[in-house]
Amino acid sequence: MHTADWILIFQQSITDYHKTDDVDTPVQNPYAKGTLEFLMYEKNWIDTVQWHLEDIIRDPLIDPVKALEIKRRIDSSNQHRTDMVEYIDSWFLQQYSPISPAADAAFNTESPAWAIDRLSILELKIYHMQQEATRPNASEAHREACTAKLQVLQMQRTDLSTAIDQLLDDIAAGKKYMKVYKQMKMYNDESLNPVLYQQKQ
Template sequence: MTQNSPPLVLPPGLARAIATLQDKDLHRLDDTVTRLHTVNGRLWDTEDRVRGALLSAAQVADCKREIDQLNAERNALAERADEVLGSLADAGRADAPLHTETLASVVDRLSVLTLRIWHSERAATRDELARRRVPALHGQREELCAALDALVSDVVAGRRRLPVPARFKLYGRDDAAPAEIKPSRHLRRVLAFGGLSECGKSTSAEFVQRTCGAQRLKIGFLLRQAAHREGLADPYALSARRQAELLLGELNRFADAHVDTRLFTIESVHDDASIAELKALMGDTLQIVYLDASFAVRVERSGTPAQAVAAKDEIKMSRGAHQVAALADHVIDNTGSIAALRAHLRRIAAPSAATALRVATPYGLGLPAAGGGAGGRVPETVRGRSPGGRLAPP
């Protein structure tokens, strides 16, 4: 969603009804409605972007694909919200009048209206027509909140029934319907290296490749490959979620083509939003490694002027590279020696496995006859010890 976009505030009647739900349902609904509002914000931004006069035909096509995907996600989230909100209804009143829309549909309308008010207020400083619309928009929001609370009251009391929440939306061909992508069974483990300029990302990936046999990949390469495959002109113009799906799709293809590879590395993580979405898709299969080093150390190691490093930092930070640290599974302080860095990387890339002990007699160890015979008498002697610790008599 656009930076500093407004939160979605639910009307008091609905908030009170939701508070009666079980904790599990309450958390699920909160997450779903939050994501729905976020998707609506992304839709608004993408629809604004596609109206740009300087966009090429390929860029317009990219925006259209993103809008279709976001609309599909929007409808799926609304249906998921209705699965929870529907439990507020009094199921015993089958003869109650049927309402025209579900509770989530009204919440979705409230989300869009909240965004419209916010954008109109921003435009009001330079647009007189927008300024005059703002009071009317606030009035619409008050009326919608009051109507939603009245509907919730009727539904809970059994005075109103809600329609079936399934929307049966189609976006393109039936076989192109969006489905959540999951990691391939061959994609066992991925390390994603992030950090600012000259922090040691490439050095770390090269070391893991050399010592652990990892398949080393670049995020930019993966996105370009996916864009070519999907017919996209600019994958970086897509939403963070869509970029993550493209990345995972390419990782799956590499893993399926290299089934013996147990570890992949990807670099360089410069976008906190897309890596957060990728983490949500992959879970613990993806381990984010953030390499931290002071500006002075990075300048010294780079062998370039400080202003050159600062300029690269500025570009990366504008994309959220510095915020990846908050998402990282491992943060490495890379201001020390190369040996210290390698020790950290070994622990992350090849964590120690539990050692299984096997009990065997000395006769099975391939010792000389004399040694095997003498060793064989040791456990017998130990077992023959008395409780007091002295050897038992022969």
Template sequence: MPEQASFSLPSSSSPSPSDSVSFVSAVLDLHRDTVAGWHEREPDNPYEGLLATICHQHQFNFLLWHEEDVARSHDVTDARIAMVKRAIDGYNQNRNDWIERIDEAIIESLGEAGVSPQNDAGLNTETPGSAIDRLSIMSLRIFHLEEQLDRDDVDQAHREKVTERIDRCRLQLADLSNSLSELLADLFAGEKLLKVYRQMKMYNDATLNPYLYNKAA
């Protein structure tokens, strides 16, 4: 990726997640703007506060996306594929680690706001960090689908298929955004609980992956 030092995003402070609609709107802007910018320069992070954490998590999805593209190429060497696979494992681990950090930051915000869950508050099936991760991936999918519309080597049928997929992705993005806004509003109203669920992936731990510890022995 060529770097263009003359272009950078303006620094942006984090809106409070307690203002759920404004916060989710800022997250969507961050995902959209950085995906477009990072295709012209090295990934950067000009944000502050919780948005900086979200941007950092988003970077790993961006890097992971493009390594996945290489992994499906048939004209690269086995050695290159091995390098890509190791990169994918690393980016995916970091992606999940930073989902947890987003949730930890939101729990901290709940504490700072003095929010106490109601006695009958229940858990959601998905944490805010996981929803933000899905929005990150969707922003990448929409960007790369829109690239398909500018190709000179495709026919109208291809463009119509891509347009249909873009419309579906935008609908999913809107639905997930609304659900995230509602979840955050419920959390700050004390109507929902938030816990950090650790991924605890075993394959990256040399003491838990049988192939690794048996080979070492």
């Protein structure tokens, strides 16, 4: 599988979410657990729900208590998203573990899964920009501006997916190797966030 397959899975996830368009809708992943397809669908579902949580919290009339609740959901979602990216990278590490890199093999500043993370979010941008480019009650100027932005996003999708495919092909050929660093987020860790650990002293 390459990015063309994953883009279709992202699109399926986005379409499935918008059947209810509700951030509380439970995920119903159609793929077998443990497969890369399962991970890609799960990853995009997290991104899609978080996209809409970010919309909700920007409501200028939102109740402050509700805003705090949404902010904490977004923080939790960010951690879940990071965990899922690292899980996908672990899948790739295992997949390519039999490959012996060439002596002059290099590594990217970005792991495959973090590039795929950007591709997943890019697919959400494309979906929502398409909605805006065709929104009947928007002005013609708005639709034209969004159509121009959509074309740029689609070009970005082509460039990014090509780069990811090339990276994976290079890893498979031993021309590059994976080097993955855990994110080590500190604000969610009770032993590293001073606001949290000072409360226990």
